[in-house]
Amino acid sequence: MKINWFKYSAPMNFYPLAGKLIPLFWILAIALIALGLYWGFFKTADVLSDQRQYYRIIYVHVASAWMAMWLYAVMVAWAMVGLVFNTRLSFMMASATAITGTVMTVIALATGAIWGKTSWGTWWDWDPKLTSFLILLFVYIGYIALQSAIDDVRRSDKASALLALVGLALVPIIYYAVNCPDPNECASLHQESSLERVESNILIAMLITTLGFWMYSFATILMRVRTIILERERNTSWVSKLKEFNN
Amino acid sequence: MNEFFHMGGFGAYIWSAMGIAALLMVLEPVTLVFRRRSVIAQIKRNKRLEERRSNNEKN
Numbered sequence: 001m002k003i004n005w006f007k008y009s010a011p012m013n014f015y016p017l018a019g020k021l022i023p024l025f026w027i028l029a030i031a032l033i034a035l036g037l038y039w040g041f042f043k044t045a046d047v048l049s050d051q052r053q054y055y056r057i058i059y060v061h062v063a064s065a066w067m068a069m070w071l072y073a074v075m076v077a078w079a080m081v082g083l084v085f086n087t088r089l090s091f092m093m094a095s096a097t098a099i100t101g102t103v104m105t106v107i108a109l110a111t112g113a114i115w116g117k118t119s120w121g122t123w124w125d126w127d128p129k130l131t132s133f134l135i136l137l138f139v140y141i142g143y144i145a146l147q148s149a150i151d152d153v154r155r156s157d158k159a160s161a162l163l164a165l166v167g168l169a170l171v172p173i174i175y176y177a178v179n180c181p182d183p184n185e186c187a188s189l190h191q192e193s194s195l196e197r198v199e200s201n202i203l204i205a206m207l208i209t210t211l212g213f214w215m216y217s218f219a220t221i222l223m224r225v226r227t228i229i230l231e232r233e234r235n236t237s238w239v240s241k242l243k244e245f246n247n
Numbered sequence: 248m249n250e251f252f253h254m255g256g257f258g259a260y261i262w263s264a265m266g267i268a269a270l271l272m273v274l275e276p277v278t279l280v281f282r283r284r285s286v287i288a289q290i291k292r293n294k295r296l297e298e299r300r301s302n303n304e305k306n
Contacts, residue, residue: 064268227283
């Protein structure tokens, strides 16, 4: 049996596939986020040794922060595939990922500020992790702005792909900005994020919620890429034959 | 129930954090639905204009 590995790299074939997957991802997203939050609020202690109930913001804060970083890497990966193989759909996927990544970054910054207020007494501090995360937001916005600024689609895809690649240097900086071995050498407010030290029920709730955020990201990115496909491929015959336009 | 919302005095912080996340994660797909509808309406309109134009040329 001959398998055509590149069948779904054509917008015409990917469009209906994405359409079928979207409801599945929504169901998974809602189920997992609900389960994660239920676990996090009802199966965990109210008060920890160093934090009071407000620690529960962690479920949304960590999930969105991880997604912000991970989606950035995914966006760059699609942009690179597009640059190397010159495939239209790859650039569309990169473009679709950008906005969801921005939303996740904003959620992480907002929930982080609220958590910071309760646990450190301040909404913001210019420490390495927070500052580099804010820069990540600027790079996301820069990517989106650059894409909309250039009229020619091929040029704007390539230019923003290069911008995204340069910004990729930020992701390890964010990750390592606090996990430095000697706390005396890094003056950072954001604490070390080592998973081994998190109590297991909290960890489970955190991981389930993160998985739920992943499913949410898949759902919204696939929704967006379907619209981008319609926008970019509007003059093709397969689009004019779709049932959205023939009823 | 009240105890749950009060969360030891931190209710405002916790629920506003959850609220911001929930709001953005609802707004995002809602804006996507609007964007999709607008593209579909545009394409339909273009199609109609095309058909009308080609009908005029035939006649």
